[in-house]
Amino acid sequence: MANDFRLSNAAADAAAGDGSSVGLGGYIGASSIFRFYVGAQNSDPETAPAGTLLSTAGNVVTGSFSNASGDGEIDTSSVASDTAVASGTAGSFWHTQSNGTTPVADGTVGTSSTDFVFNNNVFVAGGTISVSTVAITVPPH
Amino acid sequence: MATRRIGGSFAPPLTDERLAEYRKLIDGLDDSPVKDAMTELLTCCEAWRELPESKGVGTRHPLGPTVVPLDAEIAKALWEKIPWREELEMMGVLFGKIPQGELRNAAHHLLWFGVELEQDREPLTNDKL
Numbered sequence: 001m002a003n004d005f006r007l008s009n010a011a012a013d014a015a016a017g018d019g020s021s022v023g024l025g026g027y028i029g030a031s032s033i034f035r036f037y038v039g040a041q042n043s044d045p046e047t048a049p050a051g052t053l054l055s056t057a058g059n060v061v062t063g064s065f066s067n068a069s070g071d072g073e074i075d076t077s078s079v080a081s082d083t084a085v086a087s088g089t090a091g092s093f094w095h096t097q098s099n100g101t102t103p104v105a106d107g108t109v110g111t112s113s114t115d116f117v118f119n120n121n122v123f124v125a126g127g128t129i130s131v132s133t134v135a136i137t138v139p140p141h
Numbered sequence: 142m143a144t145r146r147i148g149g150s151f152a153p154p155l156t157d158e159r160l161a162e163y164r165k166l167i168d169g170l171d172d173s174p175v176k177d178a179m180t181e182l183l184t185c186c187e188a189w190r191e192l193p194e195s196k197g198v199g200t201r202h203p204l205g206p207t208v209v210p211l212d213a214e215i216a217k218a219l220w221e222k223i224p225w226r227e228e229l230e231m232m233g234v235l236f237g238k239i240p241q242g243e244l245r246n247a248a249h250h251l252l253w254f255g256v257e258l259e260q261d262r263e264p265l266t267n268d269k270l
Contacts, residue, residue, distance in 0.1 A: 036148075038237060052241070075145070079204055081270075086241055087249035089233040090150070109148070111256075116146045119202060119265060122233065122253040124152040125246045128267040130204045135145035 007139055012072025015138040024138055025065045025074040031098040032065075034131055036109060036116075036123065038088035045106035049092045054123040055082045065136065075135035082130075084123045091121070105136065149204040151267035152253040155186055163247050175239065175248065178232045182251035185222040185258065192218060195263050206269040211261045223258050 007015070017023020039051030065074040093116050095104040107115030116131075123129060163183055170176040192215050199209035211219070224232070232252055239245040257264035 073145075084150070087246045088237060089249075107146075116148050118148040118150050119204075119208075120150045120152075120253055120256050122152075122249055122256055123150050124250045124253050127150060127152040127253070128270060130149040130151070130270075131147070132149075132204050133145065133147040137145075 007072070009071045012138045013067065013070055016067055016072045016074045016136075023074075024136065025067060027097075028065055028074075028095075028104055028136075029097055030064045032104060033096050033098060033100050034134075035094045035096075036090045036129060037092050037094065039091045041092035041094075041106045041108065045094070045103050047103070048094045049106065051091065052086050052088050054084050054086050054088055054090055055129050065134075072138040073135055074137075075133070077133050079130055079132040081128050084125050084127045084129050086123070087125045088123060089121055090118065090123050147203045149202065149206075149265070150253070151206070151265055151270055152250055154264075154266040154268050155190060155250075155254065157190075159250075160187060160190065163251065166244065166247055170244075174235055175244075178235055179248055179251060181224055181228075182232070182248075182255045185219065185224065186251060186254050188219055188222045189215075189254070189258060202265065204270070206265045208265065209263040211258070211263065216261050219258060224255055226259055229255050229259055 015023050017025035036054045037049040037051040038054065039049060041049050065076045067074045090109045092106060093109050094106045096102055097104060109116045109118060110121050111118055167176060167179050167183060195209050195212040195215055197210050197212055199207035202208050236245065236248040236252055239248055254264050
């Protein structure tokens with residue numbers, strides 16, 4: 001028999017939290033940071049990808065994630081921008097709490113069929129990197 | 142499922158001065174795949190710069206700028222100048238080996254425009270944000 005463990009919507013919602021003090025939303029907190037890198041993500045999200053960092057302090061997602069959908073998803077639609085300090089083709093991201101060191105998640109970056117979808121994943125030093133519409137779902141999918 | 146994590150990379154616009162700088166930089170390179178690729182991209186960008194800006198009705202990108210498709214006549218005029226997507230991907234790999242610095246920045250700036258034009262749209266430069 002294959003494994004097919006699932007959480008109910010209510011249980012996933014409880015794990016996702018409300019974006020303030022409980023669950024994943026509470027763990028992430030306000031002003032979490034996204035950084036973008038050349039190359040693949042690390043073997044696990046505990047440490048940053050090894051490739052060249054393309055942004056400085058990263059893209060700060062202003063405000064907290066909120067839970068509006070009630071199905072285990074927390075999201076933010078605030079737009080945050082940063083200036084690229086190096087040039088390269090972004091392949092991965094690392095998401096941390098506002099302190100920039102406590103890891104939250106990582107994933108792939110590209111122009112389609114990746115965890116983070118950009119209009120163009122070529123980053124140019126001096127260009128603008130923006131993020132918006134970031135959603136995280138428990139269980140992840 | 143709809144895309145749930147959206148980002149944007151918006152390069153600085155190309156100016157005549159910057160194109161001239163890139164031409165000089167490329168002319169100073171020894172013959173190499175990097176020089177060939179940058180020359181191809183520069184030729185494409187120069188051709189695009191000589192054409193009028195597309196005036197079609199665009200759609201709003203989630204991050205703000207309006208995505209304007211290349212007018213049919215402009216797309217047709219650029220057809221043979223714009224590298225294929227597979228070529229652009231190979232250029233990305235090639236340029237990824239250039240050490241950080243002026244040449245790498247120039248190569249990726251041109252590549253960024255190539256990627257935008259290959260998608261048949263007016264490049265979403267950061268002055269449009």
